[in-house]
Amino acid sequence: MIPELGHFALWLAAALALVQLIGGEVELRRKDDDAALRLLVPAAIGQALLCTGAFGALIWAFTVSDFSVLLVASHSHTEKPLLYKLTGAWANHEGSMLLWVTVLALFGLAAAARATGPGGRFRVRLIQTMGAIALGFYAYLLVSSNPFLRLDPAPVEGRGLNPLLQDPGLAFHPPLLYLGYVGMSATFAFAVAALLERQVTPAWGRAVRPWVLAAWSFLTAGIMLGSFWAYYELGWGGWWFWDPVENASLMPWLAATALFHSVGVLAARGALKNWTILLAVLAFSLSMVGTFIVRSGLLTSVHAFAVDPERGLFLLILLGIYVGGALILYALRASTVNEGARFRFVSREGALVVNNLILSAILGVVFIGTLYPVALEAISGERVSVGPPYYETALLPLIFVLLVLMAAGPFLKWRLADLRAVGARLLPAFVTAAVLALVAVLFGLRGVLAALGVAVAGWLGAASLLIVLGPRARRLSLSATGTALAHFGVAVTALGIAASAAGSIERTYPLAPGETARIADFEIRLDAVEPWAGPNYTSVRGLVSAAYDGNSELLAPERRAFVNPMQVTTETDILVRPSGNLYAVLGDGDGEGRWQVRLHWQPLVALIWIGGLIAAGGGVVAAFAGGKRRARERREAAA
Amino acid sequence: MIRRLAVILPLAAFLLFVVIAIRGLDSDPSRPIESGMVGQPVPDFELEGLNDANPGLAASDLRQGTVTLVNLFGSWCLPCRVEAPQLERLAASGAVVHAVAIRDETQDVEEFLAEYGDPFSRIGMDPRGRMQIEFGATGVPETYLIDGDGVIRAQWIGEIRPENVEEILARMEALQ
Amino acid sequence: MKPKSQRLFLIGAAVAALIISALLAMPALREGAAYFYAPADLAAADVEPGQPLRLGGLVEEGSVMRLPDGVTTTFRVTDRLESVPVRYSGIVPDLFREGQGVIADGRLQADGTFAAETLLAKHDENYMPPEVAEAVARAEAEAKARPAN
Numbered sequence: 001m002i003p004e005l006g007h008f009a010l011w012l013a014a015a016l017a018l019v020q021l022i023g024g025e026v027e028l029r030r031k032d033d034d035a036a037l038r039l040l041v042p043a044a045i046g047q048a049l050l051c052t053g054a055f056g057a058l059i060w061a062f063t064v065s066d067f068s069v070l071l072v073a074s075h076s077h078t079e080k081p082l083l084y085k086l087t088g089a090w091a092n093h094e095g096s097m098l099l100w101v102t103v104l105a106l107f108g109l110a111a112a113a114r115a116t117g118p119g120g121r122f123r124v125r126l127i128q129t130m131g132a133i134a135l136g137f138y139a140y141l142l143v144s145s146n147p148f149l150r151l152d153p154a155p156v157e158g159r160g161l162n163p164l165l166q167d168p169g170l171a172f173h174p175p176l177l178y179l180g181y182v183g184m185s186a187t188f189a190f191a192v193a194a195l196l197e198r199q200v201t202p203a204w205g206r207a208v209r210p211w212v213l214a215a216w217s218f219l220t221a222g223i224m225l226g227s228f229w230a231y232y233e234l235g236w237g238g239w240w241f242w243d244p245v246e247n248a249s250l251m252p253w254l255a256a257t258a259l260f261h262s263v264g265v266l267a268a269r270g271a272l273k274n275w276t277i278l279l280a281v282l283a284f285s286l287s288m289v290g291t292f293i294v295r296s297g298l299l300t301s302v303h304a305f306a307v308d309p310e311r312g313l314f315l316l317i318l319l320g321i322y323v324g325g326a327l328i329l330y331a332l333r334a335s336t337v338n339e340g341a342r343f344r345f346v347s348r349e350g351a352l353v354v355n356n357l358i359l360s361a362i363l364g365v366v367f368i369g370t371l372y373p374v375a376l377e378a379i380s381g382e383r384v385s386v387g388p389p390y391y392e393t394a395l396l397p398l399i400f401v402l403l404v405l406m407a408a409g410p411f412l413k414w415r416l417a418d419l420r421a422v423g424a425r426l427l428p429a430f431v432t433a434a435v436l437a438l439v440a441v442l443f444g445l446r447g448v449l450a451a452l453g454v455a456v457a458g459w460l461g462a463a464s465l466l467i468v469l470g471p472r473a474r475r476l477s478l479s480a481t482g483t484a485l486a487h488f489g490v491a492v493t494a495l496g497i498a499a500s501a502a503g504s505i506e507r508t509y510p511l512a513p514g515e516t517a518r519i520a521d522f523e524i525r526l527d528a529v530e531p532w533a534g535p536n537y538t539s540v541r542g543l544v545s546a547a548y549d550g551n552s553e554l555l556a557p558e559r560r561a562f563v564n565p566m567q568v569t570t571e572t573d574i575l576v577r578p579s580g581n582l583y584a585v586l587g588d589g590d591g592e593g594r595w596q597v598r599l600h601w602q603p604l605v606a607l608i609w610i611g612g613l614i615a616a617g618g619g620v621v622a623a624f625a626g627g628k629r630r631a632r633e634r635r636e637a638a639a
Numbered sequence: 640m641i642r643r644l645a646v647i648l649p650l651a652a653f654l655l656f657v658v659i660a661i662r663g664l665d666s667d668p669s670r671p672i673e674s675g676m677v678g679q680p681v682p683d684f685e686l687e688g689l690n691d692a693n694p695g696l697a698a699s700d701l702r703q704g705t706v707t708l709v710n711l712f713g714s715w716c717l718p719c720r721v722e723a724p725q726l727e728r729l730a731a732s733g734a735v736v737h738a739v740a741i742r743d744e745t746q747d748v749e750e751f752l753a754e755y756g757d758p759f760s761r762i763g764m765d766p767r768g769r770m771q772i773e774f775g776a777t778g779v780p781e782t783y784l785i786d787g788d789g790v791i792r793a794q795w796i797g798e799i800r801p802e803n804v805e806e807i808l809a810r811m812e813a814l815q
Numbered sequence: 816m817k818p819k820s821q822r823l824f825l826i827g828a829a830v831a832a833l834i835i836s837a838l839l840a841m842p843a844l845r846e847g848a849a850y851f852y853a854p855a856d857l858a859a860a861d862v863e864p865g866q867p868l869r870l871g872g873l874v875e876e877g878s879v880m881r882l883p884d885g886v887t888t889t890f891r892v893t894d895r896l897e898s899v900p901v902r903y904s905g906i907v908p909d910l911f912r913e914g915q916g917v918i919a920d921g922r923l924q925a926d927g928t929f930a931a932e933t934l935l936a937k938h939d940e941n942y943m944p945p946e947v948a949e950a951v952a953r954a955e956a957e958a959k960a961r962p963a964n
Contacts, residue, residue, distance in 0.1 A: 155720055236933075275825070278649060285653070292660070316660055324657070327650040334646045353825070357832045364836030365843075371659070372844060378662035383851035385869050386844065387920065394843040398835070508905050510885020559909075568909040587906030594885050598906050645826050769876065769914050 003069050006057025007148040010098075013050035013105065014138035019043045020108075020131025024124050033120035040127040041112045047134065048109035055089075055102040058147055062089040068154035071095060071147050079536045087171035093311075094147035096174055100291075101137045103175075103182040108134060111186050111211075118199040118207070125193035133185050136318045144314050173229055177222030177249060181287040183215025184252055187259070188284035191277045192326055195333045200277055205267030208280070210623040212260040213482075217619035219253050224612035232572050237506065237583050237600040239608060242391045247370040248290030251363060255283040258359040260622075265349045268414060272349075274334045275356070281330060285323040292319055293370070347417050351409040358402045365394045396449075403456045403494060407463035410483050425470075426463055433459035445502055453498025461491030482622025489615030496607030500580070503603040508587070510594040520601035522582060523547040527554075529586075529595055537562045539571070542586040542595060546575055557586040557597075581605050681709075681789050682773040686763025689745055696737050696763030702789035706814045707735045708807070709783045710759070711771060714743050714751035719780045722798035723755035729799075730758030732808055738762045739770045741779050782807075786814045849920060854897040857923070864925045870899060871918045879913055892917060892929070903931040 020043050027036030058071075062085050067073040075092045076085055090099040108130040141147070190208040194200050226249065231239040240246060259279040265272045292315045343349045369386045376384050407429060411422045436458035437451050445451060464487040467480065476484075509517040511526040518524065527543040539560040546553050558571040575582040580603035587596030681698050688695035701707055710726060712719040730736050738759040740748050743766065752759075763770070774783060774791075784793040784807070793810060795803060849867040852860065857870065875898055878891040888907055891898040901919055911917060911934060919931035 272825075274646070275829075282649075289656070316657065320657055323653055324650070327653055331647050331650050353828060357828050360829070360832040361836040361839070364833060365840050368836065368840045368844070371656070372848070375659050378659050384848045385851065385920070386848050387867075389846060389867070390840075390843045390848060393846065394836075394839040398839065508886040570906075570909055585906055588881075590881055590885060596886060596906050645829070771914075 002057050003061050003066065003148040003150070006054040006061075007146070009050040009054040009057070010138065010142060010148075013047045013054065014135060014142065016043045016047040016050065017131045017135040017138060020047070020128055021135060024128035024131070028121065028124055028128075033124055036124040037120065037127075040124060040131075044105075044108045044112035044127050044130065047131070048105040051102050051105040051134075055098055058095060058098060059086060059089045061148075062086060068150055068152070069147075070149045070151040073151050073155050077536070081535055083168070083171065090174055091171075094141070094145045096178075097137070097141055097145050098147050099175065100178050100182060101134060101141060103178045104130075104134050104137060104185055107182055107186045111189065118194075118201055118203045119197070122193050122197045122199050122204075125196050126189050129189035129192045130186070133189065133322060136321065140311075140314055140318060144311050173222060173225045176218055176225055180215050180217075180219025180222050180256075181249075181252060181291070183211065183218055184256060184284040184287045186211045187215065187256075187280045188322075188326065191280035192329065195277060195326075195329050198333070200266075200273045202267050202270045205263050205276070206626055209260065209263050209267060209626065212256060212263055212280075212283075213619045213623035216253070216256045216260060217616040217623065219249070219256060220612055220616040220619060223249050223253060224609050224616070227612075228609050231605075232574060232583075233569075237504075237585075237598075237602070239605070242369070242386075242388050244293055244370055247366050248293050251366055251370070252283050252286040252290060254359055254363040254366065255279055255286050258356045258363070259283050261352050261355050261359075265352050269343060269349050271343055272353070272356075274330075277334065278330060279356075281323070281326045285319075285326075288315075288319050288323065292316060344416050346412075346419060348409070348412045348414045351405065351412050354405060355402070355409065358398055358405075362395060362398050362402070365398070366391070369394070400452065400456060403460050403490070406487060406490070407460040410467055410480065410487070411463070425466065429459050429462035429466060432462035440499070445499070447502050450498050450502030453502070454495060457491045457495035457498060459491075460494065461488055464488035464491060477625060479622050479625035482618045482620075482625060484618070485621055486615045486618025489611045489613070489618055492607050492611030492614055494611070496604050496609075496611060499604035500602040500608070503580070503601075504605075505601045506598070508596055508598045510590065511597050512593045512595075517597075517599070519582070519599045520580075521548050522599075522601070524597070524599060526595065526597060529589070532558065534560065540586070540589075542584075542597065544573075544584050544597060546582055546584075555582070555584045557584045559586055576606060579603060677791050677794055679791055681785060681791060684763075684770060684773060686739065686765055686770070689740075689748060689762050689764060694761055696739060696761045698789065700737065700761060701785045702787070704787040705735055706787055706811045707737055707760075707785050708811075709774075709785060710736060710738045710780060711741055711774065711782070712738055712780045713741045714747040719751075719798065720755055722780055722800075723758075725799040725801055725804055726758045727756050728804050729807060732804075734808065734811055735760050739765050741765050741771055784810060784814075853894045854892055854899045855894050857899055857929075858897040862923055864923050867920070867922055869918060869920050870901070870929055870931075871916070872899075874911065874913050874915055874917050876913050892919065899929050900927070901929045901931050903934055908934055 020040055023039045023043065024036055027033075027039060060066075061069045061072050062076055063082070065072065065076055065078050065085065067076075071092060071094050072088075075095075076088045080088065089095045108127070111130055112127045187208060190204070190211065194204050223246075226246070227239045230241065230246075231237070259276065259282075262272045262276045262279055266276045292312065369390050372386055373384050376382055408422060408426060411417075411425055433455045437455035440454045441451055445454065464484045467484040468476065468488075505520055507517070507519050509524075511517060511524075513526050513528050516523060516525045523546070525545045525547070527545055529540060529542050532539045532541040537560045539558045541556050541558045544555040544557065546555060553575050555573040555575055557573045560569045560571055562569065570585055570587075573584050575584075580601060583600035583602065585598040585600075587598060589595045681701050683698045685697040686695045696709075701709070708729065726736055736758050738761070740762060743764065745764070748762070748764075765771075771779070774781070780798055782795040782799055783791050786792050792814060795807075799807070849869045851869045851871060852862070854870070854872050862868065870892055872892040872894045875891040875893045878889075878898075880889050881887070882889060887902060887904045889900065889902050890913075891900050893899075901921075903919070903921075918935040919929060920933045920935070921929055921931035924930050
């Protein structure tokens, strides 16, 4: 019964989305903005409530293990811990698409209730566009991916959830990522509404800025969580694989990063109008292209997803309607947008143009690398895979220049900057960079690239700290604080990447219990290998002691055998120390008492994720900037 | 002029992407791939039975002059449950249906048969999924039609649906 | 800056971004892109040793051996037409089994052995990696075309 209610709620929500689209149009033709808002705001709210209700119904079906629902039968099992019954609801195609539209509807609710913008007509267009986007996804869900499909007769037991997905990190990775992806839809709707109403103005820039920043922060946190999951769950010791699925989340992130920097220029100086609009369209398009790539099976990925070409075609049609429509609108309207304000090269806005230039180039490289295999196969039928060596050679110089310049950006004044004064203020950062690189080399860091990486991380980190701790810190705006924090986070991540890439040591030893081995400063000893039983798996557990500086810690890497479905997974165990992580993986036994133990010492690797979270925090802080002004604008709009 | 071009460029790039994507979808790699074994004699094999009381399945069982069906299934496989009633109907209509249990345990298979019915004449246990490769199957379930001389004549990928039953019986009739 | 020259500058900057990314991408793509080969392709193609490539097929039954050093595994990857010896140092993936699909990234050695740097075994029970399924299907089609022996 409850699944049917959920299904019904989904249809009703789709109907309300249709009301948003058509009702908005009718009222705008009558030139009655207020009547339109009286209709559209409740429709958007109702749509969000219904869709959330539908998602709740699916969660309920998973919680009580209702195997008469096909989706539950295929992805759940009674013996699964409750947490993974819940998260099983979105750890599959249909459920994750339902989560996607739910997030979309909630963003629609927020946009309807909170968004400001230039004029009443603009708000109507905004809510209308959000409704139009939601409508397409409801159609997709109801026609080709209905999560509430019944199974008759109902099996007594479900098929179980892929054990790799039974992990707290992965349980919360998709919702965060979706908050980011779908947040871009709000930005997209802002851009479409601005083009339709010819309102590409600084006021528009100020209105859209918190949305971009919020979506960007979610996306950053989501990507970081996904990377961390891959690091400790896949058992390879890597944290980024340049896999299509990962690139699919990286590309909208790059576009969004470029976007909120150029929105800043638009809001403050009224320049870069067309470019900003194009980026807003692009950020959402890339989110959709990402979903399309992942869900259509166009590219094969280490993150296995069930694929279905029919669904791929449906998604491609949606993509064509939204992105194609927005780009046609852009082509028609962009040349009518009035010229932006003039600016000089040596200024804050000039630096932000360079930022956008480099970010676009990075985006281009990632895009080419991701799509090249698809294009090549479509043209010549050859199969090819593009891996880390490509991305590393192509991206390293770009990222290096970006990091060097982004330290100086926040020190430049709008309109015209005095480079000599900026240089003087940045001198401490330069000294820090040099000292840090020197210390790293003294501590045994090898390689020019690694030393450069540490130096540039020190340079950026110190420059960002100078802003927060410097003489002008007292008068610092929220926006500048957020910027400094986010830049500092990037520096921390860069330090983690440089140090772990340069200093990482990997060894695999065949050890019999009692035997010892060495890695970095650790004396490793395999104490024992013992059987172990978990709630829905059995496992073989290695007890590995790692001795260093007179201390000793115990690591317990496992090989787990799940029964439903039958699968073996490797559970790594990680010893986290301030100086780095010791990563241990248990491999096969050779049947004669020896076990493979893989050890991985990665100095400062944890900084990669810590930096990412700091950066996301910076985004949140910056999103709150200008809140007072927006509240005043809302009051004035209401009055 | 340059400006006009710059404005249309994104649209053109997107269209290019759509064209490539459509071609990519067209040559979709995940489509079911038919076994190249259709038309070939069954490979030689000999599989253990479920337990001592039940005989296993060997290639020679498929060369006895009668048309047979071989169903590759697993007790862990959900679509296999869905197709169980169709296999029952086939057996009830007089078709000889053999089975290969892929990567399975005796006890699980017994429970599966008790739950979903046992239309099979012989069941071979294939704990390592070898037959999947020998028959050129890409997944489970798959069903093969084998003539009296042991030559594979047809293959059904995925579960047997109710609408397939008549077709299968007709083809078996024609071969007999 | 004058309006016109600013516009030109911005468009020029965008074009520069495109050109920079293309310039960086193209050589890297030539170096770093690994072509996919099935064992039969590899036997037919004239592949330079040391070039990165991706080998896919099935792990041949009975071919998996652990060398005495305890960490190196050797096996053969087959598409039922040809088979290629592979050597891999490290822990094999969870789903690595004889008779199952495998994708190995690595380089061909001068002696004809494939030195794998990463192994990807992907076998969700109802699923075989598409490259592998396709390679095997193609090999079978060719086997069928040959006179029966």
